[in-house]
Amino acid sequence: MSISLDVVVQDLYNLLRPDDFRDYCPNGLQIEGRPAINRLVTGVTASQAFIDAAILEKADAILVHHGYFWQGEKAEITGIKKQRIKALLQNEISLLAYHLPLDAHPKYGNNAQLGSLLDFKIIDELYPKHKSKVGVIGELVKPSSALELKKQLRAKLNREAFHVPGRAEKISSIAWCTGSAQHSIERAHEAGVDAYLSGEVSEQTVHFAREAGIHFFAAGHHATERYGVQALGRYLAEKYSIDHMFIDIDNPV
Template identity: 55%
Template sequence: MAVALDTLVQEADRYLKAASIQDYCPNGLQVEGRPQVMRIVSGVTASQALVDAAIEARADVLLVHHGYFWKGENPCITGMKQRRLKALLRHDISLLAYHLPLDVHPEVGNNAQLALRLGIEIEGPLDPANPRVVGLAGALPEPVSAREFAARVEQVLGRAPLLVEGERSVQRIGWCSGGGQGYIDQAIAAGVDLYLTGEASEQTYHSARENGVSFIAAGHHATERYGVQALGDYLARRFAVEHLFIDCPNPV
């Protein structure tokens, strides 16, 4: 069964409330392909490897978290950008990308999906006074050690995380998928025992150690695999089309 591309895009935009969120890139349809959609391929980043995999899978739409046309980048269509766009256009594949809307959504968002998989009960925003902080805070049913929680993260995400181990047990957790290490100060102010994100900066270690909290960097890619899968599954159910998630491994 096929659905019109315009209908699919309108529903994704509506569901994620994309128009209401200020971002660093255009959200929604970034490259227009064929007008009818039967198969969606999703992935984290619209790299050449994922574009090639979508072509191989005969996708009509490539749905990603990290698309193109970021603020501040060179707007010229040359080199790597030219090759990626040329491949999509040559094969008439649409590119549908959602960045912050796919981080903050309460059901299919990257942070909501991480909580679901790691067994964290969501309490609310990491910094309720600042809506631009997209992280969340919550709690585990029972306290565990930082190493026990890191082992859970490794089992769920399939890669060993970087752990800065604090002195106390872990029950209240703050988290933000991707490159959210800069929110560690908000997490400390929120009174968490552990803060989890994708990446680490040099100063993150010192903030964690000197404030007595544990810190986990579990990988930007690894922490952002689940939102786009959940969105793809939602659209596939909504319109009775096929959906295939393709994971192009990235150690970062």
């Protein structure tokens, strides 16, 4: 089967509501390829390695969390940026990218998908009054020690998580936000949870966690953001009977 690119772009617009967010990049169709999609390839980041793999898989469109045209980057299409865009245009592959709207979506979002993978139940938003600040608060379906949670992270994400010990012997409440949201540990502490989990860590995060007595886990920016885009790909594949494949170009950060 194949479906028109316009229909998919409109569907994702209705589903993810990008206009509700103040983001650092355009959300939606970033590069236009052929007018119909038969084969969709999803991935975390539209790197050259990912594009090359998508070309080999004969993708009509790629759908990613980290696309292009970030605020503050230089506008000129030269060097690495030229190579990536040239490969897409020459092969008529569309680039669809969704950043904050994909982190935040209550069903297909990175936070929702990571929560269901790790058996965390969402109770509230971390910033209920700010649509553009993402993150959630919840609880572990089965309260665990930090060691047990680290083991679970290794088993589910295939990666060793970085951990700063906190006060709670059994972790039952947790806040999380995928990617580079380590700064939201401050908000998590205000919310009074036992632990906070994100993708990345900064030098100051360690001091904050130690002094606040909150467990902190950095489970990888890439590793925590693999799941939203896959869920979105499956949604489109089922709805429009198109082929979908997720390609994981691993990244240790």
